[in-house]
Amino acid sequence: MIVKLSEIPENINHQVISQTDFAKQRKDKSYLNEINFYNDPTCHAAFEKVRPYCYFAKRIGALNVLILEDFKSKSFQNIDVHKLEHIYAVVNWLAQFHAQGLTLIKSEPFPLGGYWHLETRPDEFEKMKFIDLKHQAIYLADSLYKASYKTLIHGDSKLANYAFDKNYNVLGYDFQYVGSGIGLQDVMLFMTSVFNGEACEKYEESILNLYFESLKNALSNTMSIKEYELLEREWRTLWPIVWSDFYRFLNGWKPEHKKITQFMQNKFSEVLNKI
DSSP states (O other): OEEEEEOOOSOOOOSSOOOOHHHHHHHHHHHHHHHHHHHOHHHHHHHTTTSOOEEEEEEETTEEEEEEOOGGGGTOBOOSSOOHHHHHHHHHHHHHHHHHHHHHHHHSOOOBOSSOOGGGOHHHHHHOOOHHHHHTHHHHHHHHHTOSOOEEEOSSOOGGGEEEOTTOOEEEOOOTTOEEEOHHHHHHHHHHHHOOHHHHHHHHHHHHHHHHHHHHHHTTTTSOHHHHHHHHHHHHHHHHHHHHHHHHHHHHHOTTOTTOOHHHHHHHHHHHHHO
16 A cells, blocks of 8 residues: 655745745645545546555545555556657546546536646736736636536646556556546646657647547447537647646746747647637
């Protein structure tokens, strides 16, 4: 077993993170969000095979306690060096996760997924230097909030939050930011964790095609072809907005971040050209 203990320190020494009361409340909610996700019976049934088994999840005083299955006991492990096979395996995992999420999101409320949405980042918004991007921040956020098709997203979809076995089966973990969103938000964030800007451009089409083909197959018994086509059309249309919304967060949080690539900037240019 693995025991995950977490609590919010009174003071934090970080070059980027400012430990304001608002930031502390956001982090506190994220810990509770993960506990709720593991305790939710419908989530347990839907995701039992794609995440480590949870034996115990509870807040005790100020301490958040998770007791999880050690995935190494099932021959899963984290990786430092990835292959395309690992990347495609996670994209497929995300499609399966989102297919389940599309059903769950209709039956019970979930908070907004992800850690960068505008509603929870007023401090970063105030610090933004790129005025054109700042002026479009509300438009970007509203475009995602008002999407017709939402699902349950992982919310922190990066390579470090996945484990693999030798057959490229995947387990996901660290669900502090799980919640309602657009499936492509997870795909975008994952791409930023494994590709530079040039690789994003090179593999963009294959990643999207694989994701939507996997999502279509996973939804074959629960969604009509016509409705699925509407979903895919909407999410593909939102793809540049998904990138631009994350760009908005990075510009206010750490404007020199290496994830701000020409590829990301071009996506925002696409959005501007269509407004």
